[in-house]
Amino acid sequence: MSEKPVLYRKRLIPSECIRLDSDEILLRSDRLLVTRWKTIRPKKTLSHGASCYLLNEGWKISRFLDHEDQLICWYCDIIDYTYDAAEDSYVFTDLLADVLLYPSGEIRVVDLDEVAEALESGLLSVSQTCSCMRKLDSLLREIYAGRLLPSLEKFWPQ
Numbered sequence: 001m002s003e004k005p006v007l008y009r010k011r012l013i014p015s016e017c018i019r020l021d022s023d024e025i026l027l028r029s030d031r032l033l034v035t036r037w038k039t040i041r042p043k044k045t046l047s048h049g050a051s052c053y054l055l056n057e058g059w060k061i062s063r064f065l066d067h068e069d070q071l072i073c074w075y076c077d078i079i080d081y082t083y084d085a086a087e088d089s090y091v092f093t094d095l096l097a098d099v100l101l102y103p104s105g106e107i108r109v110v111d112l113d114e115v116a117e118a119l120e121s122g123l124l125s126v127s128q129t130c131s132c133m134r135k136l137d138s139l140l141r142e143i144y145a146g147r148l149l150p151s152l153e154k155f156w157p158q
Helices: 112-121 126-144 148-155
Strands: 006-011 016-019 024-028 032-038 046-054 059-066 071-084 089-101 107-110
Touching: 046 071, 046 148, 071 126, 089 112, 089 126, 107 126, 112 126, 126 148
Parallel strands: 006 089
Antiparallel strands: 006 016, 024 032, 032 046, 046 059, 059 071, 071 089, 089 107
């Protein structure tokens, strides 16, 4: 493993694959990758954040912060990834289903319509869709049990 692997974010809707050159890698193991980043496209409120890629679980949990370092929400992506050892690169594919956790305690599951659209149009296979739903179910179980955010607290950069 090199000191700084190459990271890519692949989206299906809209179709794009972006190299995440400006992401700073804070921690890397065979199960976990933690990064700090600034938004790729400037936003009115979202300025920067950090992401924990839980590789075995297929989750990317991101902490979204505003321009004053205040928490907007935790954004949970369901992901697949491939790792190329020769290039020391990861391609993280967003499987479309997302969960947003707000400081108020509100939980929103979003973009399930995009999962259906991707399955119907062949962007996702039946196997990938089933994997996405299983990963989403296990994520929601951790959230509802109150275990997800406390288990990640030690990884968030100060």
